[in-house]
Amino acid sequence: MSRIHCCAGMFLFLFSLPALAGEPLMLGPIPLDFVLFGLTLLGVALFHQHTLYVGLGGMVSITLYKLLFSGFKSGEGLAGLGGHFAHEWSILANLFCLLMGFALLSRHFEKSHVPVILPKYLPDDWKGGFVMLVMVFVLSSFLDNIAAALIGGAMAHQLFRGKVHVGYLAAIVAAANAGGAGSVVGDTTTTMMWIDGVSPLIVFDAYVAAVVALCITAYFGAKQQHAYSPIIKNAHQHTKVDKARIGIVALILVFAIVTNVVVNIEFNALADVFPFTGMAVWVAILISIPLRRPDWEVLPETFKGSIFLLSLVVCASMMPVETLPPASALTALGMGFVSAVFDNIPLTALALKQGGYDWGVLAYAVGFGGSMVWFGSSAGVALSNMYPEARSVKNWLRHGWHVAVAYVVGFSVLFFTLGWHPDTAHKSAAAETMKATSQSHE
Secondary structure, three states, rough: OHHHHHHHHHHHHHHOHHHHHOOOOOOOOOEEHHHHHHHHHHHHHHHHHHHHHHHHHHHHHHHHHHHHHEEEEOOOOHHHHHHHHHHHHHHHHHHHHHHHHHHHHHHHHHHHHHHHHHHHOOOHHHHHHHHHHHHHHHHHOOOHHHHHHHHHHHHHHHHHHOOOOHHHHHHHHHHHHHHHHHOOOOOHHHHHHHHHOHHHHHOHHHHHHHHHHHHHHHHHHHHHHHOOOOOOOOOOOOOEEEHHHHHHHHHHHHHHHHHHHHHHHHHHHHOOOOOHHHHHHHHHHHHHOOOOOOOOOOOOOOHHHHHHHHHHHHHHHHHOOOOOOOOOOHHHHHHHOOOOOOOOOOOOOOOOOOOOOOHHHHHHHHHEEEEEEEOOOHHHHHHHHOOOOHHHHHHHHHHHHHHHHHHHHHHHHHHHHHHOOOOOHHHHHHHHHHHHHHHHHH
């Protein structure tokens, strides 16, 4: 009975929280929400062997603080918490399904033996690693950058005998994020811009910076990798490709891409209420089981990494980021650095709501900027599931220094060649297009 009384007391206490919640606490000019989130990220950086517990601890701490003091955007107390997760659950479920599903996809690709025979077609010095990163870049331009990073990680594992340098891992993530930066189907943030009415041709401008950044990170990353563990050459000359596994990889990707495009274009209102893309990936996986058994054994470790990522995404979603500085090239540059430690999806949503950005510049900034820290992008977190040694912020910054340099250089090239062209009319243009389409059907 004592346990029942305790539970009942806690239940009543939680329902009394709306009366307790009020003005948010401040630490000087900084809301306590940001302080708690900053401490969580600091804990991830210092205790990279225990990132799951740090992430969950940060999420619980921020949730309790919001319950007790500041409340949520959707209200106070348990009602506010429920409203918050009612809005966020589809995004979280989609991300979880994609992370778990693409882990199986990457194993199918690895077991197809395509990564094993690649050395026959790649240069046998540092340029082999460079070409592989270019391949990741191209893949990410029409695939999800998570899938491109995982495929790159699977190829690297075979090409370099499982010994992959942290600097090269950073370069893989950078290549995946760079490839998606200029494509409206290559990254969630660019897809958001497309849905909001931004022309794909405007987003395409990001490739001016992305290609420059790729060349820098690919050169230094490939050099680091070649010195650490050179590419395998003249091995597995008679290995045959498992065409069935290649077909499974293609099936999963087609299901993901087609579902994402159809839902976002034809049924955009439903995208916020159900994780269609993530579920489509799992439908493809289940359909393919009779052809080849998936490596279910990878899921427990992938599950831990996925829960860690989701804990950070939840923390970021609860931050009181209601306004941004006035739209400018300098603001866009700064948003790239913020994206290294903060979820770029809410940042992009705020920028679209505010308007006045050059969307090609912003797409590059929030897309490539997350590569500077391993947990700054979904691609980085997904790859860290495959290579746990990447979860050291110190080593990532130390060996992946070229990513930050590439970001600044790429941004500068884009700004000084194409300039800054703020687009303030994309919403009205999209509205006119929808109006004209509606009238043509009447």
